[in-house]
Amino acid sequence: MIIALKPGVSQEDIKKLASDLEKLGVKIDYSQGSNQTVLGLVGDTTVVDDEALKANHLVEKVIRVQEPYKRVNRMFHPLDTVLDFQAGGSKAKIGGGVFSVIAGPCSVESREQIIEVASAVKKAGAAFLRGGAFKPRTSPYSFQGMGCVGLDILLEAKKECALPIVTELMEISQLELFEDVDVIQVGARNMQNFNLLKELGRCRKPVLLKRGMASTMTELLMAAEYVMAGGNDKIVLCERGIRGFDNFTRNILDLAIVPALKKKTHLPVIVDPSHATGLSWMVPAMSKAAIAAGADGIIVEVHNDPEHALCDGEQSLTPAVFSGLMDTLRKYAALEGKVI
Numbered sequence: 001m002i003i004a005l006k007p008g009v010s011q012e013d014i015k016k017l018a019s020d021l022e023k024l025g026v027k028i029d030y031s032q033g034s035n036q037t038v039l040g041l042v043g044d045t046t047v048v049d050d051e052a053l054k055a056n057h058l059v060e061k062v063i064r065v066q067e068p069y070k071r072v073n074r075m076f077h078p079l080d081t082v083l084d085f086q087a088g089g090s091k092a093k094i095g096g097g098v099f100s101v102i103a104g105p106c107s108v109e110s111r112e113q114i115i116e117v118a119s120a121v122k123k124a125g126a127a128f129l130r131g132g133a134f135k136p137r138t139s140p141y142s143f144q145g146m147g148c149v150g151l152d153i154l155l156e157a158k159k160e161c162a163l164p165i166v167t168e169l170m171e172i173s174q175l176e177l178f179e180d181v182d183v184i185q186v187g188a189r190n191m192q193n194f195n196l197l198k199e200l201g202r203c204r205k206p207v208l209l210k211r212g213m214a215s216t217m218t219e220l221l222m223a224a225e226y227v228m229a230g231g232n233d234k235i236v237l238c239e240r241g242i243r244g245f246d247n248f249t250r251n252i253l254d255l256a257i258v259p260a261l262k263k264k265t266h267l268p269v270i271v272d273p274s275h276a277t278g279l280s281w282m283v284p285a286m287s288k289a290a291i292a293a294g295a296d297g298i299i300v301e302v303h304n305d306p307e308h309a310l311c312d313g314e315q316s317l318t319p320a321v322f323s324g325l326m327d328t329l330r331k332y333a334a335l336e337g338k339v340i
């Protein structure tokens, strides 16, 4: 349930109203605009009397939210969520009129590799460096990532290139190692790992939540609701393709979910054209399409030697192709009123 208060209601009146509502057993989230406050009620709101509230002189509007997600719902938080970052001297943003490009290899493979890719993507204009240290692989015999050593190397690249980093967390016990990580990625396979989501709700770090490969939009939003219910509102949603019947592409890029999510939630939405297609030659077209669909950014795999990559080489762009793509994307982003 959402209660929009009249403009200019005093803090004292808000407190009094909130305390009366809390006595009914509901929890309240506050969304503070420049001169209007919106209260978001969660919990069992059947006990709240709509008619009495509508008659209250402090209240402008009362809306019952039908969707099961409340805190991530745009009804409760009409303005877009914008995340700000800083690494070394450079600043970055996700949301707020910026088209953010996160680029880097699927996995950290060596110090030389990550520094080379990081410098190249930085030079081309990427705002964030990606790279997995802990890798969720389908086969136990495939390269599993460099683990803690990989994370240390990634942190070195962050320092050397002044780029905020995005890397995947696979289990709660690793969280203490992620202190200097800027964005914690929750992979598609962990989208409904509810214990992990709850823990990320308690931590205050930005979370990049990837859509599960067979998850509905509501399930994705409910996963984000888990993180937000724990008190962490720094969440970025990512469409990375879903399972279909045709394996010509690795997954089916569900671009239509982008405008749908932008309508339903205030959280930023990005697209992963690399995992969605599995084929590097399709990545430029799908990156442009992501801009047209209204995404706030992309996360794209770039490798200095895709043919010899230990993971996902077939979908990885070379630094040269990535650099050319960035030039094109700047023009496309400008058409949508965004900057890279």
Ligand code: PEP
Binding pocket: 106, 132, 136, 186, 187, 188, 189, 210, 240, 272, 275
């Ligand atoms: C990745 O980003 O490297 C990855 C494993 O992605 P996903 O969880 O979307 O498969």
Ligand code: MN
Binding pocket: 106, 107, 275, 301, 311, 312
């Ligand atoms: Mn990958």
